Amino acid sequence: MCTITIEDDVLIGPKANLITENHPLDPNDRKTVLLKPIVVKRNACIGAGATILPGVTIGENPVVAAGSVVSRDVPADTVVAGVPAKVVKTL
Numbered sequence: 001m002c003t004i005t006i007e008d009d010v011l012i013g014p015k016a017n018l019i020t021e022n023h024p025l026d027p028n029d030r031k032t033v034l035l036k037p038i039v040v041k042r043n044a045c046i047g048a049g050a051t052i053l054p055g056v057t058i059g060e061n062p063v064v065a066a067g068s069v070v071s072r073d074v075p076a077d078t079v080v081a082g083v084p085a086k087v088v089k090t091l
Contacts, residue, residue, distance in 0.1 A: 001035075002020035002021065002035035002036065002037050002054075003020070003037045003038075004018050004020060004037065004038045004039075004040075005037065005038070005039045005040065006040045007039075007040060007041050007042040007044075008042050008043075009042055009043045010040050010042070010043070010044045010045075010046070011044070011045045011046065012046045013046060013047045013048035013049070013050065013066060014048050014049075015048055015049045016046050016047070016048065016049065016050045016051070016052070017050070017051040017052065018038050018040075018052045019038075019051065019052065019053055019054060020035055020036060020037060020038055020054050021033050021034065021035050021054060022034045022036070022053075022054050034054070035054070036054035036055030037054075037055070038052055038054065038055070038056055038057075038058075039056075039057040039058065040052075040058045041057070041058060041059050041060045041076070042060045042061070043060055043061045044058045044059075044060070044061065044062050044063075044064070044074075045062070045063045045064065046058070046064045047063070047064055047065050047066030047067070047068065048066045048067070049066055049067045050064045050065070050066060050067060050068045050069075050070065050085075051068070051069045051070065052064075052070045053069065053070060053071045056070050056071070056072065056073055056074070057073045057074070058070070058073070058074040059073070059074055059075050059076030059077070059078075060076040060077070061076055061077045061091060062074050062075070062076060062077065062078045062079065062080065062091075063078075063079045063080070063091075064080055064081075064085065065079065065080065065081035065082070065085070065088075067083075068080060068081050068082055068083065068085040069082075069083045069084050069085060070084070070085045071084045071085070072084070072085075075087065077090060077091045078090055078091060079091065
């Protein structure tokens with residue numbers, strides 16, 4: 001079991017995925033599970049169908065565009081979009 005921390009005033013769109021588990025790349029180790037927490041800070045907005053991968057921290061006040069796959073930390077006050085998600089705008 002791994003934690004997902006969601007701070008105040010966060011908006012999460014329908015069918016968004018917050019995934020805290022993964023498997024090793026080595027075929028001999030794939031029966032094990034790697035767990036990493038997710039942190040979503042205050043006033044974040046996660047669009048419909050976005051996927052947040054293990055170990056990601058989303059800073060304060062960002063927008064994660066619908067359908068994005070977030071594999072790295074999201075800086076505060078930014079808009080990220082795409083697969084993988086990248087900063088497209090600073091707020």
